[in-house]
Amino acid sequence: MFNRIIVGVDGSPASITASEIAFKLGKIWDVPVLGMYIIDVRLMEESFLADLAGVLGFTYYEGISGKIKDFLETQGGSILDEFSARGRERGVKVSVTQTVGVPYKEITAQGEREDLIIVGRVGKKPVKGIMIGSNAEKVARQSRSPVLIVPEQEREVRRALVAYDGSDSAHRALEICNSMRAHLGYEVHVLAVEEEEGDLKKYKDRIDTVLGDDYECHCLSGLPEERIVEFCRDRGIDILFMGAYGKGRIKELFLGSVTSFIIHHLDIPLFLAKA
DSSP states (O other), X not given: OOSEEEEEOOSSHHHHHHHHHHHHHHHHHTOOEEEEEEEEGGGGOHHHHHHHHHHHTOOOOTTHHHHHHHHHHHHHHHHHHHHHHHHHHTTOOEEEEEEEEXXXXXXXXXXXXXXXXXXXXXXXXXXXXXXXXXXXXXXHXXXXXXXXXXXXXXXXXXXXXXXXXXXXXXXXXHHHHHHHHHHHOOEEEEEEEESSSOOSHHHHHHHHHHHTTOSEEEEEESOHHHHHHXXXXXXXXXXXXXXXXXXXXXXXXXHOOHHHHHHHHOOSOEEEEOO
């Protein structure tokens, strides 16, 4: 299914949850898990630190960025050591890397098309580390890899939803959902949202090749992002699979995207597949 799983870690609750999910999936698919700790290079800028000192009331002096970098490197080493130990305890092949850069750029540069990136939705504040949570949407938007965005609290997955529009990325989401179901045993719902009332007949043959007849199908009309969010909340969906950023660049620029809306309105794991 994937060659590697890459997970952003910063010691926050969301990144710990992301790590635990990465270990579970790494064991399911028997692939290595790479933990990345990234010190945000923007924290090292002297002008930023001078402004921050005025806000927080600590004494600024020239060269303080070196001290902060040393502290964050030491913290990162401890976090990665703990990550490695937890992965080995769970019988997963793990590796780690620490670097300095812009977090979402470093993570997306690391991921290949056949990798999976996992990030926590909420990370630590900028002064404490790598800001994984604040970069989750940027990672999802710019990554070549599929991306799994997880909230702070891990939850039991009993019901999964695939938002399906017939696109290659949505079909890939369907395949990933089915692969995980074989190990986690959840029920699967497939939802198509059309501008007018319709059904899933035009997609059914293609969906059946992946899921067989073991799923529930639904078709609604209206704005896709609103109907998907409503469906997840009303039906108690525990994880959502969908294609990532399917609209054209111009339309997305002026109208926003289904993906961005859902990232900001649902607090469940969101698996974004790429074609």
